[in-house]
Amino acid sequence: MGLTLSVWMSGMTDAGRASSSSALHTLAVPASSRLSVMLHSSPVGAGDARSHWSSSHCSPHFLLSPGGEEATRTPVEQSSDGVRAEKGVSSGLHLWEVLWSPAHRGSHAVVGVSGDNCPLQASGYNALLGGDLQSWGWELGTNQLWHGGQSLRRYPDVRTTTTQGVGGARPEAGSKTGPGSAVEIPERVLLVLDADAGTLGYVVDGCFLGVAFQDLPRGVKLFPAVSSVRGGATIRLRYLNGTTRDPPALMALCSLTIRRSLGPHRKTLTNTLPLPPVLQQYLLPNH
Missing domain, CATH: 2.60.120.920 (SPRY domain)
Known part of the structure; x- marks a missing residue:
């Protein structure tokens, strides 16, 4: 599953990368x-x-x-x-x-x-x-x-x-x-x-x-x-x-990487990931 997800993400990186229009x-x-x-x-x-x-x-x-x-x-x-x-x-x-x-x-x-x-x-x-x-x-x-x-x-x-x-x-x-x-x-x-x-x-x-x-x-x-x-x-x-000052959990770092790859459209793209539904739900933004 990890290999499948890596291949899927490599194809999505450019499409999911957002460019900020903010002056900041x-x-x-x-x-x-x-x-x-x-x-x-x-x-x-x-x-x-x-x-x-x-x-x-x-x-x-x-x-x-x-x-x-x-x-x-x-x-x-x-x-x-x-x-x-x-x-x-x-x-x-x-x-x-x-x-x-x-x-x-x-x-x-x-x-x-x-x-x-x-x-x-x-x-x-x-x-x-x-x-x-x-x-x-x-x-x-x-x-x-x-x-x-x-x-x-x-x-x-x-x-x-x-x-x-x-x-x-x-x-x-x-x-x-x-x-x-x-x-x-x-x-x-x-x-x-x-x-x-x-x-x-x-x-x-x-x-x-x-x-x-x-x-x-x-x-x-x-x-x-x-x-x-x-x-x-x-x-x-x-x-x-x-x-706390402890390093982030591996699960949190992995989800961060996936969310960044999906970019601002991750809410609509998450259900296309080759992941079980429970993990897809974990990646959805709640705010």
Whole structure:
């Protein structure tokens, strides 16, 4: 069966290979096998507690939905406001989805992680997340990375030559930001936190953009967080999945290879694979 499948896949590789039309495609860097498996895995249930914003760790100018998955900033002038997730992590590789419409971001729309003592409200308009040593944030409008109250660099780099990703990766030393205007970031942004390696990165339009921050404190709980200055900004959080520092299982790696070969049409092509129905079902996307 393995030989039959290999021959079948070799004939399907070119047909199944998708080319991304995203402007971010040229800025993507290879992800680690752990992250790649996670990105192609089904998410955990929508009711997971790690999908909730914290009602006790947010600015008074943020209102939460009854389930806690959505946070909306009220119209208030001269105020920067933040909210962090209810649950944090101190180990493992984890993936969250943040949905934030570009039309409702305004200036200083920042997405990242924080410790449990990060300030969540301040006067004036600024990048609140990343404004201290307890938080790390990516400002979506300008693409600037913030930490310790300083703008560190633009992210993503115009060209990053890193050959590894979060979950066993470090960015190339001396990587520089190129010239040009900021890249437009769509509504859906994925946070990739490797608490074991102490790194934070982002996935946008299916493209892993590399390590944004490294040397995050290890063994300390970190929480997904956002900060905003725009009245009416609505931000949704969802925990997708996570894994330990152990290597991915062989079955997961094999299914990843098959899914990549099938490309975006795998939902309609899976039932043509020379595999038992139970394995075909395992390969189907569930999200």
